[in-house]
Amino acid sequence: GSVLKMAGVSECFNIGSIVACKTCYEKEIEGEVLAFDPQTKMLILKCPASSGRPSRNDVHMVNLSMVSDVQVKREATAPLEPPQSLNLQRLNTRVRNQIEEKKRLVTALAAGVSPEGQKLFLTITKTINEATWQGPNIVVWNTVTISPPYTAENVKGPTDSKAYLHIRKVVEKHTKDMAAAEASSRVSGASSPSAQQQTSSSPGPVTATQPALQQQAASN
Structure with a gap:
C-alpha cells in the first residue's frame, strides 16, 4: 500500500532523479528517471x-505495483519539465502491428515462400x-515489391525513386x-571424404548421357 501511495505522488519521481x-x-534496479506515469504506475x-x-x-520499465522498496538516491536539482506520460496508444499500436506482422508471416509461409525469400x-x-x-x-514502404525468386530483377516500383534504388541495392548485396556463403560452404564440403567420393563417382552418369547427345545431334 505504501508503495502505491508513494507512486501516486509524482513529485517523488522527478525526471533526472x-x-x-x-x-x-x-x-535491484537503480537508474535515472526518464518518465513516470501515475495512471499505470x-x-x-x-x-x-x-x-x-x-x-x-x-x-x-518498472511496474511500481510489483516493487517492494523504492528509494530516491538523489533528487534532480535542475528545474525540470513535468513528467511525461507513457504514450500507451503508440505502444498498443506497435503491439498490434507486431501481431499483424506475425499473421502475415504465417500467411507467407502458407503461400509457400522459399527459404531465400525468408532470408x-x-x-x-x-x-x-x-x-x-x-x-x-x-x-517495402508500401511502394516497392519484390516477387519470387527475389533477385534484383524482381524488384518493382517507381524506378527513379530513392526507395526503389535503395531496395534494389539491398537485394543485390544480399544475393552476392x-x-x-554458398560458394564457401561448397569449398569446405569438397574437402570432406564423402564429397570426394561423390565427385569420383560422378563421371558415370556424365558418360552415360553422351550417346544420347550424339544421337540427338545426328537426328538434327
Missing part, C-alpha cells in the same frame, strides 16, 4: 548498459521496419552475400 527499486523478485529508468559500453544505456525478408527488416508480406511478395 536517481531512484533505486527492489522488485518482488528481489532484483510505470516508472522508466535509464541505467548504465549491461554490456559495459559507455555510449549505450539500458532502459527499464531476404530478415535482411531487409534488420534496417527497415516498414516491410511486410503480401502472399509470396515482399512489400548468399552466393559467397
Whole structure:
C-alpha cells in the first residue's frame, strides 16, 4: 500500500532523479528517471548498459505495483519539465502491428515462400521496419515489391525513386552475400571424404548421357 501511495505522488519521481527499486523478485534496479506515469504506475529508468559500453544505456520499465522498496538516491536539482506520460496508444499500436506482422508471416509461409525469400525478408527488416508480406511478395514502404525468386530483377516500383534504388541495392548485396556463403560452404564440403567420393563417382552418369547427345545431334 505504501508503495502505491508513494507512486501516486509524482513529485517523488522527478525526471533526472536517481531512484533505486527492489522488485518482488528481489532484483535491484537503480537508474535515472526518464518518465513516470501515475495512471499505470510505470516508472522508466535509464541505467548504465549491461554490456559495459559507455555510449549505450539500458532502459527499464518498472511496474511500481510489483516493487517492494523504492528509494530516491538523489533528487534532480535542475528545474525540470513535468513528467511525461507513457504514450500507451503508440505502444498498443506497435503491439498490434507486431501481431499483424506475425499473421502475415504465417500467411507467407502458407503461400509457400522459399527459404531465400525468408532470408531476404530478415535482411531487409534488420534496417527497415516498414516491410511486410503480401502472399509470396515482399512489400517495402508500401511502394516497392519484390516477387519470387527475389533477385534484383524482381524488384518493382517507381524506378527513379530513392526507395526503389535503395531496395534494389539491398537485394543485390544480399544475393552476392548468399552466393559467397554458398560458394564457401561448397569449398569446405569438397574437402570432406564423402564429397570426394561423390565427385569420383560422378563421371558415370556424365558418360552415360553422351550417346544420347550424339544421337540427338545426328537426328538434327
